[in-house]
Amino acid sequence: MFRKLTLPFAALLAGGLLFAGSAPANAAVVERYDLDFSDSGVAEDFCGAGLQPTFTYEQTGSGAVKTRGDEVLWFHEEISIVRTFTYNGLTVTDIQPNTLSKDLKIVDNGDGTLTITQLLTGGGRLVSEEGKILAKGDGQIRLLLVIDVATDTVISEEQIFGSTGTNDDYCAAILEYWGF
Numbered sequence: 001m002f003r004k005l006t007l008p009f010a011a012l013l014a015g016g017l018l019f020a021g022s023a024p025a026n027a028a029v030v031e032r033y034d035l036d037f038s039d040s041g042v043a044e045d046f047c048g049a050g051l052q053p054t055f056t057y058e059q060t061g062s063g064a065v066k067t068r069g070d071e072v073l074w075f076h077e078e079i080s081i082v083r084t085f086t087y088n089g090l091t092v093t094d095i096q097p098n099t100l101s102k103d104l105k106i107v108d109n110g111d112g113t114l115t116i117t118q119l120l121t122g123g124g125r126l127v128s129e130e131g132k133i134l135a136k137g138d139g140q141i142r143l144l145l146v147i148d149v150a151t152d153t154v155i156s157e158e159q160i161f162g163s164t165g166t167n168d169d170y171c172a173a174i175l176e177y178w179g180f
Helices: 009-016 170-177
Strands: 029-034 037-042 054-066 074-087 090-108 113-128 133-148 153-161
Touching: 090 170, 113 170, 133 170
Parallel strands: none
Antiparallel strands: 029 054, 037 054, 054 074, 074 090, 090 113, 113 133, 133 153
16 A cells, blocks of 8 residues: 555556647647545555555645647646555654656657656655654656557556665654554
């Protein structure tokens, strides 16, 4: 259920890659969209520890589809995420206030696929209900995505540049805080 780094953007990228159709060569912004989403429930097998804490998930953000002088669509998204997990009366909150995802380079492979170098960057803090920082995760990574243009699906996803920042183990910090 809980992973240190989530990558919701690849699915959004693949699902929306061709929806805008062909844009004029001089267009800058093809479309803007909201990324607001919320959820709550019970996590199954939290952090592989067999626990089932309750959770809430709140995401706000926006994105834009752009062109850069050609008909290829480029994506740029900014989101903020707040996740809370409660188990046995103890609550932890994961705050990711500024997460950026954007296409850095797009190559048309000539075979119906695109290779996209994508940047994911931001920072996060895991805090206890008392406000104590339990873990941090910030920096940036780069992904290499291969997209099938005809089906709007991600064929492959590879991390090509590892995190430059703090990479605390959120699961370990949460389980320790909860006494496991």
